[in-house]
Amino acid sequence: MGIIFKNKRTTVKILLDMFFILFSGALASFLIYESLHKENRIIVFVYLIIFFFASLIEKGVAVSWSYTDTRDVLNLVFMNIISAVITGIFSFFNRAFPFKFIFLLFVFSTGIELLARFFFRIQKKAKYTERGKGGDNKIRALIYGAGVAGLTLLQESRLNYNFPYKICGLLDDDPKKISVLINGVRVFGSGKEATDIISKLKIKTFIIAIPSMKTEEINAIYNRIKNIEGLEIKILPYVSDILNGKSLTDQVRNIDIYDLLGREEQTFDDSGLHDFLGGKTIIVTGGGGSIGSELSRQIAKYNPKKLINIDINENSLYLLELEIKRHYPDIDLTSEICSIRDKKKLREVFKRYMPDIVFHAAAHKHVPLMEHNPEEAVKNNVFGTKNLVDVVDEVGVDKFVMISTDKAVNPTNVMGATKRACELIVENKNKESKTKFMAVRFGNVLGSNGSVIPIFKSLIAEGKNLRVTHRDITRYFMTIPEASRLVIEAGRLGQGGELFILDMGKSVKIIDLARNMIKLSNAKVGIEIVGLRPGEKLYEELLYDTKAAIKTENNKIFITKMTDDSTDIDYYLDKFRDVIKLESKDKIKEVMREMIKTYREIEYN
Secondary structure, three states: OHHHHHOHHHHHHHHHHHHHHHHHHHHHHHHHHOOOOHHHHHHHHHHHHHHHHHHHHOOHHHOOOOOOOHHHHHHHHHHHHHHHHHHHHHHHHOOOOOHHHHHHHHHHHHHHHHHHHHHHHHHHHHHHHHHHOOOOOOEEEEEEOOOHHHHHHHHHHHHOOOOOEEEEEEEOOOHHHOOOEEOOEEEEEOHHHHHHHHHHHOOOEEEEOOOOOOHHHHHHHHHHHOOOOOOEEEEOOOHHHHOOOOOHHHHOEEOOHHHHOOOOOOOOOOOOHHHHHOOOEEEEEOOOOHHHHHHHHHHHOOOOOEEEEEEOOHHHHHHHHHHHHHHOOOOOEEEEEOOOOOHHHHHHHHHHHOOOEEEEOOOOOOHHHHHHOHHHHHHHHHHHHHHHHHHHHHHOOOEEEEEOOHHHOOOOOHHHHHHHHHHHHHHHHHHHOOOEEEEEEOOEEEOOOOOHHHHHHHHHHOOOOEEEOOOOOEEOEEEHHHHHHHHHHHHHHOOOOEEEEEOOOOOEEHHHHHHHHHHHHOOOOOEEEOOOOOOOOOOOOOOOOHHHOEEOOOOOEEEEEOOOOOOOHHHHHHHHHHHHHOOOHHHHHHHHHHHOOOOOOOOOO
C-alpha cells in the first residue's frame, strides 16, 4: 500500500483507473438499462476493489504509462479478466448474474485503460520528437541491419532527444524485409544497393548495425561505399558490449581498421586451461612487452599459484603489475627486473620460485634494427634463449613454451635467423631434458609496440605521408589476445618437440591497409613507396611444408615437429662468441648463414 502514497504519480494513476471503472460501469448501465441501474452499483464496486488489489499484487500501479509495452498490456488485460471472473462468481452466489453487464464492464474498462496508456505514450513520443528535431542539425543516417541491434538503435532515435542522427531508412539482406515499414521507417533494399540508396536519400552517415557481422562482410560493404564523398561510416559494437546498460548513442563508433583486416579472430576452448594453469607457478619472460603482458593478463584469469614477470624494462613491468593487481587483487604476482642475458640472475630467480611452466616472450624483434645490430640480436635472442633453456633444465620445469615468428621460416634477415636458431636450441634441449620444450610460430601482432598500425596512426596524427616499402608487400596479422591464447594453448597441448602454427587466414596488403587508414581518418596525406628494407621479405611464410602439418583438436592450430636437425649448437655458440669479440657484423652474419642453412640475405638495388 505504501507505494501508492509515496509517489504522487502512482496515486493519480490508480485514481484514474478507479474512475475509468466507475465510468465504464455507468456507460454499460446506460447501454443496457438506459439508466444508472441501482442493482449494478455493488457489482461495479466489487469489480473496482478486485482490480485495485490485483494491481497491487501484480505491481500494475508502479508501471509507467508512458513506456507501456506488450507485457504491460497483457498484464492489464489479465487484471481485468481476474476482476470480471471474481465479480461474476460473487454475483452468482448472490443469486444475480447479469452476464451482459459484467462483460460490457470488462470491455469498456479494459479499453478505456488501454486508450489512456496509449495516449500517454503518444504524448511522450511526441514530446521527445519535438525536443529532438533540432532543425537541420540532425545528420541524415542509413542503418544497415534491420535486426535487434538496428531496431534498438531506431527506437533510441525516437526516445533520446540527444540522438544526433535522423534515421532516413534501413537496409537488410533478408528479402522478406525489403520494402517493409518498421516503426515508420522503410527498408529500402539490401547492402548491394547501398550506393544508390545513399545517393537517393542524401545520406551523410552509414551505420553498420549487425554486431555478428563477419570481417569479410564488413570489408565487402565498406569497399562498396568507401569512395562516396562526405560519407561517414560507423559501426555498432558486439552484442556483449551493447548489453551493458549504456545508451546506444554512446556506443556507435567509427569503423576501425581492425574491423577491416580480412580475418576473424580465432576462438579457443579454454575448458582445459584451468587445470593447466590453476595452482601452478608460472614465469613469463619479456613480461613487460606486448605479448608477455597479455600472456600475464590471461594467465591471471585461471588462478595460478604464483605469477612471476621477468623483464629488463622496469616501467612496463611496474605498470603491468599495477594493472593486474587492480583487476585480480588476490593474485600472488611478483615482478623481477632481469635480463635473459644474465644467466646468474636467471638461475637465482628460477631457484627461488621453482616454476612449473615458463613462457619465453623476451626477444629483440625489430628487423631493421637487428639488421644493423646483429651482435645484439645474437646476444639477446640466441644466448638469452640458451641461458633460459639451461636454467629451466637445471631446476626441472615441467613445460617451456618459446615464442617464435613466421620470419624464422627461410629467414632473410638477422632477426628471423636468430629466432630459427632459438628453435634449434629448444629442439636440441628437448631431446636430452625431462622438461617438455616447444615453440609457437605466428605472424605480425596488431597494435604491438612498433608494429605497422601504431606507426601509421602516428604519421596520420602528424599529417605526414604513410611510408610503405613495396606496393606488393603482404603480411599476416593476428590480435594480441589471440596470439597469447595460442601460446597458452600450445603449452597445454604440447608434449615436447612440437612447433605450433596458427592458421592465420588471408594475408593483408600493406598498401591497402594504408589506404583504408587514410580513408577512415579523413586524413589529407599520401602514401610513399620507399623500397624494401634490408632483410625484409615481400611475403611471409608460416610453414616449410603445409602438407606435413597436423591439425590439433582446434582445427585452426597446426603442429609440425621441429626439423630433426643435427646442428651442433655448442659449436656455433662458440663461433658466435669469437666473432662478437671481433666486432664484425659481416663475420656474425657469416656464422649465422653457416648455422641456419635456410638463411639467405636478399640483394637490394
